[in-house]
Amino acid sequence: MKIESFAMEGVYRIGWSANPDPRGAFGRLFCAETFAEAGLVSQWAQTNLSRSTRRGTLRGMHYQTAPFAETKLLVCLAGRIHDVLVDLRPQSATYGQWCALELDGASSSGVYIPEGIAHGFQTLSDDVMLHYSHSRPYSPAHQAGVAFDDPDLAIQWPLPPVAVSERDLTLPRLCEIAPNLSPSRTKQEVLS
Ligand SMILES: Cc1cn([C@H]2C[C@H](O)[C@@H](COP(=O)(O)OP(=O)(O)O[C@H]3O[C@H](C)C(=O)[C@H](O)[C@H]3O)O2)c(=O)[nH]c1=O
Numbered sequence: 001m002k003i004e005s006f007a008m009e010g011v012y013r014i015g016w017s018a019n020p021d022p023r024g025a026f027g028r029l030f031c032a033e034t035f036a037e038a039g040l041v042s043q044w045a046q047t048n049l050s051r052s053t054r055r056g057t058l059r060g061m062h063y064q065t066a067p068f069a070e071t072k073l074l075v076c077l078a079g080r081i082h083d084v085l086v087d088l089r090p091q092s093a094t095y096g097q098w099c100a101l102e103l104d105g106a107s108s109s110g111v112y113i114p115e116g117i118a119h120g121f122q123t124l125s126d127d128v129m130l131h132y133s134h135s136r137p138y139s140p141a142h143q144a145g146v147a148f149d150d151p152d153l154a155i156q157w158p159l160p161p162v163a164v165s166e167r168d169l170t171l172p173r174l175c176e177i178a179p180n181l182s183p184s185r186t187k188q189e190v191l192s
Pocket of ligand 1: 048050062119120121132165
């Protein structure tokens with residue numbers, strides 16, 4: 001299992017160190033001790049599976065508000081996704097900016113997403129399966145989000161979005177949830 005910092009403070013790529021053998025492979029994806037030693041959340045409240053059937057499916061940008069703000073460990077088990085993070089932490093050097101990475105099931109690659117980051121993805125293949133670990137329970141009353149097509153963010157999505165939920169089509173713009181954020185800080189992809 002590899003833990004590598006990525007683009008924004010507190011975000012890490014998580015790599016699955018597979019041990020191949022004639023049957024296939026086996027490897028560790030999470031270890032509470034290793035995560036704790038690295039200063040990462042090492043206890044999860046809930047885990048979820050997310051299945052998307054069509055290439056181009058876009059979900060996001062989602063987060064939970066306090067006191068249910070959550071850290072997520074996301075692992076791609078099947079298919080490929082373009083994963084996007086938006087930094088909503090006012091004290092962060094990358095506040096109001098976004099970064100992106102590709103995750104795929106072939107390598108079971110993952111990303112560790114700290115509290116204060118809005119998360120979304122677009123599938124790059126049919127039949128995507130994702131595994132989520134959440135540090136806090138799901139709380140519908142604390143579900144929040146930012147528009148995936150916010151013009152101030154100008155997130156670059158690789159494909160025309162399909163199968164976007166009604167909720168995601170009506171999420172607020174960043175300027176509505178962070179009025180003090182000057183547009184000059186946004187429109188920049190944080191280069192990894
Ligand atoms: C998030 C969640 C949802 N649900 C129920 C609520 C709905 O009936 C159904 C689908 O929920 P939603 O449309 O919010 O699912 P996504 O659009 O895939 O949202 C998720 O994907 C984005 C990209 C994320 O990062 C979040 O983890 C999460 O918001 O599952 C639950 O029962 N538990 C949960 O933890």
